[in-house]
Amino acid sequence: MKPRIAVLGCGYWGSNHIRTLKSLGVLHAVSDANRPRAEGFASEQDCLAVDPEEIYARDDIDAIVMALPPQFHSECAIRAVRAGKDVLVEKPVALTVPDAERAVKAAREAGRIFMVGHVLRFHPAFEKLKELIDADELGQVKYIHSHRLGLGKFHTENDALWDLAPHDLSMILAITGAAPLEIRGEGAALLDHLSDFAHLHMRFPNDLRSHLFTSRLNPYRERRLTVVGTRAMAVFDDVEPWGRKLAVYRHAVWQDSGQWAFTANEPSYVEVEEGMPLTRELEHFIRCIETREEPRTNGEEAILVLKVLTAGTVTHDTRFVPDQKVSIG
Numbered sequence: 001m002k003p004r005i006a007v008l009g010c011g012y013w014g015s016n017h018i019r020t021l022k023s024l025g026v027l028h029a030v031s032d033a034n035r036p037r038a039e040g041f042a043s044e045q046d047c048l049a050v051d052p053e054e055i056y057a058r059d060d061i062d063a064i065v066m067a068l069p070p071q072f073h074s075e076c077a078i079r080a081v082r083a084g085k086d087v088l089v090e091k092p093v094a095l096t097v098p099d100a101e102r103a104v105k106a107a108r109e110a111g112r113i114f115m116v117g118h119v120l121r122f123h124p125a126f127e128k129l130k131e132l133i134d135a136d137e138l139g140q141v142k143y144i145h146s147h148r149l150g151l152g153k154f155h156t157e158n159d160a161l162w163d164l165a166p167h168d169l170s171m172i173l174a175i176t177g178a179a180p181l182e183i184r185g186e187g188a189a190l191l192d193h194l195s196d197f198a199h200l201h202m203r204f205p206n207d208l209r210s211h212l213f214t215s216r217l218n219p220y221r222e223r224r225l226t227v228v229g230t231r232a233m234a235v236f237d238d239v240e241p242w243g244r245k246l247a248v249y250r251h252a253v254w255q256d257s258g259q260w261a262f263t264a265n266e267p268s269y270v271e272v273e274e275g276m277p278l279t280r281e282l283e284h285f286i287r288c289i290e291t292r293e294e295p296r297t298n299g300e301e302a303i304l305v306l307k308v309l310t311a312g313t314v315t316h317d318t319r320f321v322p323d324q325k326v327s328i329g
Helices: 012-023 035-045 070-082 097-110 124-134 160-176 277-291 299-312
Strands: 005-008 027-031 063-066 086-090 114-117 141-151 182-188 197-203 209-215 217-229 233-237 246-249 252-256 259-263 324-326
Touching: 005 012, 012 027, 012 035, 012 063, 012 277, 027 035, 063 070, 063 277, 070 086, 070 097, 086 277, 097 114, 097 299, 114 277, 114 299, 124 160, 124 217, 124 233, 124 246, 141 160, 160 182, 160 197, 160 209, 160 217, 160 299, 182 299, 197 299
Parallel strands: 005 027, 005 063, 063 086, 086 114, 141 209
Antiparallel strands: 141 217, 182 197, 182 324, 197 209, 217 233, 233 246, 252 259
């Protein structure tokens, strides 16, 4: 029997979960503090509308997808797992590391699945990129940089770093397989007290370096992850069409008579199976519920992402602030 899944939070991203779970045949109920909104989705998707306070005690709900304002994620996740529900919690999983740790600990003690919504880990282009790295096609990875820029998505609780960076941090941490040894953060707030631009610079073991740039006040969209290895460089560009989302550059750089020389080659585009990352993420969640396997994006990863975000957060100001260098280890 397929698991019966409820969605708690019927906002923009919650509505995407609702429609995708319906297409997968596992949507059982929807819930929102705005009862008419929940009833509208329930009528549209032919499922139950459940009050938020009732969702945890219902025996006909096996798992809950939580797409709430992040300040509510931890408390609701703890209530859910203690009531015997598996959970997928959208990013950020909490606003503080202790809150995230409490939620993950509660799930572990209750023996429940705890998955976090780092959806780009399930993007076919990133999965293929990870395969290339694991197969040593790029050689030793020396540098990773990620740019996630655009206009909009302004929140009252989340700045550009906390709203946009978790996806990229999850991908970077999956590639490095380690926590950063050092983090340097810089941010700028132009509209109010929340940063609209944010940079993170990170140093990992084996002197691997990485930087991440996010902005919600940019005139154009950029969704690009670049990995520089000793044999080749690869670019995952989600703005490009499917046939060009993953490019590998086999440039050559060498020394000749004490001088550096290089050859720039045209990119080769790697064939990527088309697929919606959210659909693949929710299919993975369903499989974890059915098999009890550990999610690819589990609670421990969520905690590490929060530690990096916390370490890289700078004092919000209406001016560019000085660099802040911290360590999380």
